[in-house]
Amino acid sequence: MEMLPKDFYERDPALVARDLLGKILFRRLDSEILSGKIVETEAYYGGNDPSSKAYRGKKKFNELMFMDVGKAFIYMVHGNWLLNIVAHLKGHVGAVLIRAMEPLQGIETMRKNRNVKDIHNLTSGPGKLTKALVITKELNGIDVTKRNSELVMVKGKEESFEVCSSHRIGVKVDLPQKLRFFVKGNKFVSKFS
Numbered sequence: 473m474e475m476l477p478k479d480f481y482e483r484d485p486a487l488v489a490r491d492l493l494g495k496i497l498f499r500r501l502d503s504e505i506l507s508g509k510i511v512e513t514e515a516y517y518g519g520n521d522p523s524s525k526a527y528r529g530k531k532k533f534n535e536l537m538f539m540d541v542g543k544a545f546i547y548m549v550h551g552n553w554l555l556n557i558v559a560h561l562k563g564h565v566g567a568v569l570i571r572a573m574e575p576l577q578g579i580e581t582m583r584k585n586r587n588v589k590d591i592h593n594l595t596s597g598p599g600k601l602t603k604a605l606v607i608t609k610e611l612n613g614i615d616v617t618k619r620n621s622e623l624v625m626v627k628g629k630e631e632s633f634e635v636c637s638s639h640r641i642g643v644k645v646d647l648p649q650k651l652r653f654f655v656k657g658n659k660f661v662s663k664f665s
Contacts (some may be wrong), residue, residue, distance in 0.1 A: 480542075489514060494655070501578075501610050513653050517624065522644075556570070571654075572662045
């Protein structure tokens with residue numbers, strides 16, 4: 473399995489968000505590996521993005537978005553931890569929210585973690601995904617480009633799929649461009665719109 477290198481994330485967050493579709497997220501949980509194919513993402517920027525955690529400038533809780541790329545940026549919204557990967561051009565600010573994935577490995581453990589039987593409801597949203605994979609604030613700042621990390625991203629097998637885009641979900645004020653990306657027809661996408 474080929475890891476995604478640091479320079480993969482040193483690009484515009486929208487490009488990274490789109491290119492993360494089809495990649496595999498691995499979570500090392502004690503002696504078990506949980507994994508899934510990323511099927512939905514959203515891109516976020518800095519001070520010019522009213523929906524971004526970095527909109528009001530650099531603060532203690534969002535400083536990762538201003539720093540080195542390839543790190544997990546985890547914060548809570550409505551009682552759910554959300555997993556983002558810091559991604560931006562050098563000197564800029566940004567991150568990509570991992571909104572949904574198609575479970576591949578460790579499915580029974582994910583079901584126990586979420587107390588859900590329906591596989592299509594297991595990781596089809598950002599809060600569902602973090603609960604299934606036991607991703608919490610303790611992993612904030614972890615480097616996903618290091619092979620021994622508890623969270624890593626790797627290239628998936630080559631496959632063709634259609635990428636759709638829409639405005640971001642659950643934001644009060646959005647930018648004019650469509651910054652949510654998802655795999656058309658995939659049953660694990662949170663919402664089709």
